[in-house]
Every structure is written in structure tokens, then in C-alpha cells.
Amino acid sequence: MSMEPDRKLDGASLQRLIALVKKHTGITMEERKRELLSSRIRPRMKELNLSTPDMDYLDTHKHEIQKFVNVITTNETIFFRTPIIWEYFSQEFLKSWQKKNTDQTLRIWSSASSTGEESASIGMMCEEFKRACPTFKYRIYASDIDTDVLEGARKGMYKERSINDIRARMPELYTRYFKNHNTAEPQLCDAILSNMEFFVHNLHSRGAHLTFFDIVFCRNVLIYFNDQDQELVLRNMYASLKPDGVLIIGESESLARLKTSFEYTKPLIYKRAA
Numbered sequence: 001m002s003m004e005p006d007r008k009l010d011g012a013s014l015q016r017l018i019a020l021v022k023k024h025t026g027i028t029m030e031e032r033k034r035e036l037l038s039s040r041i042r043p044r045m046k047e048l049n050l051s052t053p054d055m056d057y058l059d060t061h062k063h064e065i066q067k068f069v070n071v072i073t074t075n076e077t078i079f080f081r082t083p084i085i086w087e088y089f090s091q092e093f094l095k096s097w098q099k100k101n102t103d104q105t106l107r108i109w110s111s112a113s114s115t116g117e118e119s120a121s122i123g124m125m126c127e128e129f130k131r132a133c134p135t136f137k138y139r140i141y142a143s144d145i146d147t148d149v150l151e152g153a154r155k156g157m158y159k160e161r162s163i164n165d166i167r168a169r170m171p172e173l174y175t176r177y178f179k180n181h182n183t184a185e186p187q188l189c190d191a192i193l194s195n196m197e198f199f200v201h202n203l204h205s206r207g208a209h210l211t212f213f214d215i216v217f218c219r220n221v222l223i224y225f226n227d228q229d230q231e232l233v234l235r236n237m238y239a240s241l242k243p244d245g246v247l248i249i250g251e252s253e254s255l256a257r258l259k260t261s262f263e264y265t266k267p268l269i270y271k272r273a274a
């Protein structure tokens with residue numbers, strides 16, 4: 001491809017760029033995203049002093065691939081996004097799981113966890129449940145394809161906008177589960193962080209070690225994949241779940257038109273079919 005940093009991508013370059021995005025992230029981009037794509041790669045091109053970047057650049061500079069993935073992905077998220085699923089998780093799922101699994105540790109996978117607000121929300125709900133049921137044990141596995149977003153999440157530190165939002169909407173949870181909550185650098189409490197593991201993972205690959213999860217959150221990421229790839233990701237999810245495991249998807253996603261082995265339970269909630 002050749003493109004000067006502030007010029008528009010021509011048709012052929014755009015096609016090659018779309019193919020690169022697909023190859024390295026599994027994301028299917030449409031041509032109408034031309035502006036978005038150019039604006040995301042432009043800063044890195046400038047840093048590399050590439051006025052006419054070569055599409056083969058990633059082949060010869062492998063260490064640039066992860067940087068490319070990090071700028072291409074959309075990481076929008078907030079704490080407790082989509083209230084109905086949090087109601088389900090705290091009021092139904094945790095209670096019924098605990099009844100059936102008194103001595104076990106609940107295994108949860110936040111599979112496109114972005115900057116960590118989702119996994120932190122899961123942690124806060126688990127700690128709330130623990131207040132009523134002190135023997136309850138849980139472990140949260142949080143992954144994303146983007147290495148940059150995992151850095152803050154690992155430390156339990158979040159963007160200012162997210163912190164302002166939870167502080168306003170859920171002040172009790174915020175003060176209970178964040179240390180330094182009166183400072184400019186609040187941090188998720190150790191009780192939750194010590195129950196979390198973070199790792200890089202592309203949902204398009206199987207991940208043989210990712211098994212026996214009781215529940216998988218796969219929210220607001222399927223939407224970036226074409227139907228065939230969504231089915232592939234959902235087959236991977238199926239293999240990662242326990243036989244009666246639960247899958248939670250995002251508010252603008254649906255499995256209705258896809259061929260999967262999940263059974264609809266209620267909006268956004270599915271069960272792994274036997």
C-alpha cells in the first residue's frame with residue numbers, strides 16, 4: 001500500500017488493509033470504515049516515519065503486528081454495561097450456582113474484557129454475593145486481543161470517564177471496592193484483584209487450556225465478526241464451557257440466525273446445550 005499520512009486510502013490500499021485487519025484480529029471491516037481505519041493507523045505511521053507505508057511492512061516487522069492490533073480494535077466499555085445481565089448474574093446465576101456447587105470455585109471468563117470494567121463489575125458482584133455467603137469462592141479470567149487495554153486492567157486502574165460514571169451511578173459499590181477512592185488514582189481493591197488473571201487471547205483460536213468455565217461473558221465483540229467467524233468463536237466458547245455452562249452476549253448481538261449449540265434462556269443469556 002502506499003499512502004501519505006494525511007491522504008485518503010485509495011481503493012486497493014483499503015482492500016489490503018481490510019485483509020490485514022481480518023488476518024490479525026478476525027474483525028471484518030467494511031469499506032465505509034475507510035476514515036476510521038486511516039485515522040487509527042495514521043499516528044503509528046507518523047511515528048515510524050512512513051509516508052508511504054508498505055502493506056508488507058508487518059511481514060518484515062513482526063513486532064509491529066501487536067501494535068497494529070492495538071490501534072485497530074474498538075475498546076468502548078463501562079462498568080455494569082447493560083443492567084439486565086447484571087441483574088441476572090447477581091440475582092439468579094450466582095444463587096443457583098452456589099446451591100449446586102457448594103465446595104467448588106466458580107470459574108468465570110470475561111473473554112473480550114477490554115480495559116477491565118467488565119471483569120471488575122463481575123468481581124464486585126461476586127464480592128457482594130460473598131457478603132451473604134462467605135464460603136463462596138470465585139476466579140475471574142479476563143482476556144483480550146489488545147495488549148494495551150490489559151495493562152490498566154491488570155492494575156485495577158480505569159479511565160477517568162469510567163470512574164466518574166461508577167462514582168455517580170453506584171457510589172456505595174465504588175467506595176466499598178476501590179482503594180484511594182477519594183484520590184485521582186482510585187484502584188480496584190486487592191480482594192477482587194487477587195481473584196483475577198489477565199491474558200492475551202484471540203477468540204478465533206481455540207485455546208486448549210481454556211476449559212471448564214461455568215460462565216463466559218462474550219459481550220460486544222461478536223458484532224465485529226462476520227456470521228461464519230461468529231460461529232467459529234461460539235464453537236470455541238462451547239468447548240470452553242462446562243456442560244451446563246452459561247454464555248452472555250452483548251446488547252446488540254444475537255445468536256438467532258447462527259448455527260450454534262447454545263439454547264436461548266432469556267435476552268442475551270444462553271445455555272450450552274447438552
Ligand SMILES: C[S@@+](CC[C@H](N)C(=O)[O-])C[C@H]1O[C@@H](n2cnc3c(N)ncnc32)[C@H](O)[C@@H]1O
Pocket residue numbers: 025026027073074075076077078081111112113114115118143144145146149201202203204218219220221224250
Ligand atoms: C467494545 S469492547 C467490549 C468490552 C466489554 N466486553 C463490554 O461489553 O463492555 C470489544 C473488545 O473486543 C476485543 N476484541 C476484538 N477482536 C477480538 C478477538 N479476535 N479476540 C479477542 N478480543 C477481541 C477488543 O480489543 C475490545 O477490547
